[in-house]
Amino acid sequence: MGRAPCCEKMGLKKGPWTPQEDSILISYIQNNGHSNWRALPKLAGLLRCGKSCRLRWTNYLRPDIKRGNFTKEEEDTIIKLHENLGNRWSAIAARLPGRTDNEIKNIWHTNLKKKLKNYQPCQNSKRHSKINQVSNKGPTTSESSNNSNFSTNNSTSTKQHIKIAPNSPQLSSSEMSSVTLVVDDSQMVTIKEEKIESSSSEYFPKIDESFWTDKLSTENNMVVGHDQEIQVREENVDIFTTSSKMEEDMDFWYNVFIKTGDLPELPEF
DNA sequence: AATGATCCCAACCGCAATCTA
DNA sequence: GTAGATTGCGGTTGGGATCAT
Structure with a gap:
């Protein structure tokens, strides 16, 4: 499984997107969709790699993205989901319409992690070790x-x-x-x-x-x-x-x- | 006001899974 | 069945904004 060569290709731009690039990407996807991210930048006339385009679209330009601060309810949801799912940001994002995994990851590392340090709502916070088969040998502890x-x-x-x-x-x-x-x-x-x-x-x-x-x-x-x-x-x-x-x-x-x-x-x- | 520390978030990197020829 | 291409995902980074001294 080879890795796709990406932005190291000469001439491809990296870094922050300009409003012009955004509008080119938006209008291209609106007219043609994004069936092939790798081919997209060339077809759209963008000096970006496909990966960069995909990221920009999914994390920022997609029309269904909810912008603005996270509500208390959303934060609570993230905390609860993280408790259950761990760092599976995409799985968490799937349960929060309009929010991206990247956004949730960021809010977790910048805000929620700190909040949790001060407040541990659930005692069983990180129980993600193996859940293994129940043996029919029965318990081994005295209790x-x-x-x-x-x-x-x-x-x-x-x-x-x-x-x-x-x-x-x-x-x-x-x-x-x-x-x-x-x-x-x-x-x-x-x-x-x-x-x-x-x-x-x-x-x-x-x-x-x-x-x-x-x-x-x-x-x-x-x-x-x-x-x-x-x-x-x-x-x-x-x-x-x-x-x-x-x-x-x-x-x-x-x-x-x-x-x-x-x-x-x-x-x- | 200057400067260093910290915060925040968009974007990148690289691995792994999935797809396709 | 296999190798290469593509996509998805989580971790990390860079740099602007804000705060503290």
């Missing part, structure tokens, strides 16, 4: 060993256990905690957080993609999201991860539980 409802026991309870393994902010970075969301018949949710010993890799062994292709064909799985599956067993529901999208959704659910106590509705397929 969690009391969690008799967990995993593959033979209880006839109808409680559902959704177990994930985020890093707890209360614990040092070298430690890991697991969170079990216990959902009973009446949709009542209980959250249990447990410290996991350093041998957590055993407790949450990693799985590869083949796990799912194997499992899906042989076991009773309920698809609940783009890349995620909840494996339904008789008494409980274990969540496994197969992709970063899964982590996002797990974070989302976790945060809804933490903040509202409500059981979020799972997406339908």
Whole structure:
């Protein structure tokens, strides 16, 4: 996969765009669209590389861009989304109509990061370490060993256990905690957080993609999201991860539980 | 008023994913 | 199936604006 040669080509202009260049780009795209960014500057008569044109258009000239300061609501949204998605600016921008990833990235680094230093609205801020498979070995900590409802026991309870393994902010970075969301018949949710010993890799062994292709064909799985599956067993529901999208959704659910106590509705397929 | 520090944001860089021939 | 072209994305930078001394 070779990299496209870009602005180093002789004669191509770099740096801030002039109003003239902007108007040339706008009128060209309005008349011809932007099916090929690389060819565009030549066709439009701009001494810019295609990449520069694309950036200028998507970050500044696009007609649907909302200009002006971010509202409090937008800032709160960014903070919440960043909590769930991390530095995935384009994903955050997709949820904020009229705002670009670049703009959000800038506002984050200049304003919001500082705000968050003074105020930590959610205790589980950076839990983006691996969310790993729930092992049927069960808990290894002294406390969690009391969690008799967990995993593959033979209880006839109808409680559902959704177990994930985020890093707890209360614990040092070298430690890991697991969170079990216990959902009973009446949709009542209980959250249990447990410290996991350093041998957590055993407790949450990693799985590869083949796990799912194997499992899906042989076991009773309920698809609940783009890349995620909840494996339904008789008494409980274990969540496994197969992709970063899964982590996002797990974070989302976790945060809804933490903040509202409500059981979020799972997406339908 | 001068100057250095800091803030802010548009633009660039480079990697990786995706597309296409 | 593969290599090259294109696009998308996140990190970083440059320089003007503003603030503090």
